[in-house]
Amino acid sequence: MTGGQKKRCNMRSTMTEEQRRKKRRAISDAALAFFRKKEFSDIRMADIAQQVNISKGTLFNYYNTKENIFMDLLLTGYQNYFKELDQKIIKIPHLSIVEFKALMVTEARLLIQQHEVILRLNALRESVLEAKADISQTIEGRSKLNEIALHLEETIAQRVDEVEPREAGHLLIIQSAILSGVLSMSNLDKFEQHEIGERLETFKLDPELDAVNVFALYMDGLFLKKERAKRNDGISKY
Incomplete structure (x- = not known):
């Protein structure tokens, strides 16, 4: 073990968990x-270290x-968002399908306005972040996210009669996929944040x-399909 490695090891042992x-x-906040302000490829570990x-x-x-830093930011970002959404919905005794759709459209808008970073990171997850992120830390973070998501699914299903827990979870995944996808396609008229031109x-x-419009249309189609299936099931009983 080199002198520098011994010093870092001693530092770890003397620091408390807090x-x-x-x-x-502090490192995550700096990153x-x-x-x-920057593209992911322009951010250097040395710059983050200097900032902290x-x-x-x-x-x-x-x-x-x-x-690893940005995978952690992505997973903790979604964990915190799902917890916030869970707490909002817990306070509502019951939601009709119309009310639930309106709530989810509002949440989609808030997700872009207040949590755009996690949507941008989500677009980089498979192609960039997973290439060098630590698999054990990633699995640990996803397991925690899954636990939080399962609780949120149950919270939704208990308040919206027409929605099952797995359907609620699927809807949350689709919401993120749509928002991240549209955001990732929103800069085709730019190159490295510079306008290319009117052409x-x-x-x-x-x-x-x-x-938000695409997500709203998806939900309209999803619940229309459920309503038709319910109606056809009722007809088949007679």
């Missing part, structure tokens, strides 16, 4: 601030790759409006 948690949070006022070697004690006017999108 201190490590705060430092990890998030960079991601709001630690050495690059110390940074590797917490995250051994840049992809690409066709590619311009309103990410919030278009993504």
Whole structure:
């Protein structure tokens, strides 16, 4: 073991779990601030370390790759969002299908307005983040997310008569897929955040409006299909 490795090992042993948690949070916050201003490929571990006022070697004690940091941000971001949504819905005794659709459309809009970062990271998940993210940490984060999502599914199903838990979970996945997909296609008229020119006017999108409209149309089709199936089932009984 080199002198530098011994020093980092001693540092880990003397820090409390709370201190490590705060430092990890500071690193995540710094990475998030960079991601709001830069493309993922332009963010360097050295810049993140400098922002937190630690050495690059110390940074590797917490995250051994840049992809690990952003995978953690993605998973904790969705965990926190699902918890927030769960708490909102728990306060509502009952929702009709119309009310539930209106709620989910509103949430789709809020997800873009307040949590755009996790949608952008979700678009990078398979093609970029999984290439170098730690598999054990990722599985641990997804397992925790799954546990939170299962509770949210039950919360929805208990308040919306026409929605089963698995249907609620599927709807949450589709919501993220639609919003992330539209957001990832919303910059075709730009290159590295610079306008290319009017000749690409066709590619311009309103990410919030278009993504929310697509999700609303998906829900209309989904629940129309359920209503038809229910009606046909009723007819077949006579």
